[in-house]
Amino acid sequence: MSIKLFGVALLSVQLGCSSASSEDPIESSGGSTAASGASPSTAGAVASGGGAGSGGVIAAGSPSNGGMAAQPPVSGGGVAGSVAAGGMANAGSGEGGDPGGGVGGTGAAGGTSFPTEPPVRDASSKVPVSKPPSGYTVEGNFAYGPHNAQRIDVIYPNGGGPRATTSLPVVLMFHGGAWIHSYTNDYGSGKDHMSTFFNRFLAHGFIVCNAEYRVNDGTADGAVAPAAVEDALLAAKWCWSYLDYFHGDRSKLVVTGASAGGHLALMVGLTTPAAMLGPTAPNDFKIAGIVSGYGPADIEAELSGVARAWIPADLPDRDAVAKRVNPITYVREGAPPLIVVQGANDNTAPVKDSQRLVNLLTAAGSDASIHLVAGAAHGFTNGTWPDAEKAMFDWLSARGIGK
Structure with missing residues (x-):
């Protein structure tokens, strides 16, 4: 069965003025602010209504709540265009049409095929969500899946992107909000809560892919775990597929995020699509570095804490799902280089859990470190940003990424 997405034209917006203030924190210890203008909720507060999602683990190739079916970003493009029984098929996948091949795959004719046409944009959205400063262009909302939340913006220097002559490092970024607050609904009313974060990556020479994902927001479209992780992996697949189109450097794809987004960054970097989406899902992207901004590192330890609304008590196979979305589950030798940057006084994403993850990765032979920002809590x-920024970009620069 193939599912066609929104076949509409690309939207490109060049911004001549900054609409985001560096005075805004990414996410304070008080949590996130709802679109209604209500006061920030406590970090990890349960969403009103506690909407149920799929009710359990989503099988590969089985759409649920907008689903995990792989979708064609462009008609006739090189990325998966259909869902094969039991998994995700890729156009031009391995010999014999093996759905386990890489994105675009390597067919009998040889070579890897990536899209050369513009990505598909969500027809229901009139403008991108991201609001970069002057001197940068934002294109979006691109659809990396059929659900309304499976959207991504791409930000690059004016005159760059598809028109660039040189490649730049790329960062895939995920917002915070305890997996219950969406970017577009809770943060989209005139405020871009990730701008303070992605502006720093732009200043250090990165193309930014800013992703939305499904959350358990108490609505009919709400989705419990593991939906957000599955979406994060699909966003990474989409980003990898379009690196050539936007002139991104394939050897320098970094993943990052704030709070819940930091957890998703850990999951994208440490796990594989096959581990989360099923045995036939291709491991078709390569992460050069993981920068977790105060992301919860041990989800199984947070079932009564920050993760309680995302992994509710009545979720079938709750313990198994928690283990499946826990970064610590995927500790291994050869993991991508990783740094956790968080406040020394962070009690929402406990420092001891981050330190444990780093210790386990180091013991396994992987490159992992933690930087604690003095005087900072959760966010x-x-x-406190200057210390956090220096730690992030000194670490990346030492690994030959960014400037």
Whole structure:
């Protein structure tokens, strides 16, 4: 069965002025602000209504709540265009049409095929969500899946992207919000809560892919675990597929995020599509570095804490799902280089859990470290951002990524 997405034209917006203030913290210890203008909720608060999602683990190739079926970003493009029984098939996949081949695959004729046409944009969205500063172009909302939340913006220097003559490092970014607050609904009313984060990556020479994903927001479309992780992996697959189109450097794809987004960054970097989406899902992207901004590192330890609304008590196979979306489950030798940057006083994403993850990865022979920002809790403010920023980009620069 193939599912066609929104066959509409690309939207490109060049911004001549900054609409985001560096005075805004990414996410304070008080949590996120709802679109209604209500006061910030406590970090990890249960969403009103506690909407149920799929009710359990989603099988590969089985759409649920908008689903995990692989979708064609463009008609006739090189990325998967159909869902084979039991998994995700890729156009031009391995010999004999093996759905386990890489994106675009390597067919009998040889070579890897990536899209050369513009990605598909969500027809229901009139403007991109991301609001970069002057001197940068944002294109979006691109659809990396059929659900309304499976959308991504791409930000690059004016005159760059598809028109660039040189390749730049790329960062795939995920917002925070305890897996219950969406970017577009809770943060989209005139405020881009990730701008303080992605502006720093732009300044250090990165193309930014800013992703939305499904959350358990108490609505009919709400989705419990593991939906957000599955979406994050699909966003990574989409980003990898379009690196050539946007002139991104394939050897320098970094994943990052804030709070719940930091957890998703850990999952994208440490696990594989096959582990989350099923045995036939291709391991078709390569992460050069993981930068977790105060992301919860041990989900099984947070079932009564920050993860309680995303993995509710009545979720079937709750313990198994929690283990499946736990970064610590995927500790291994040869994991991508990783740094956790968080406040020394963070009690929402406990520092001890982050330190344990780093210790386990180091013991396994992987490159992992943690930087604790003095005086910071869960998130960074004007006073603590300089320390956090220096730690992030010194670490990336030492690995030959960014400037």
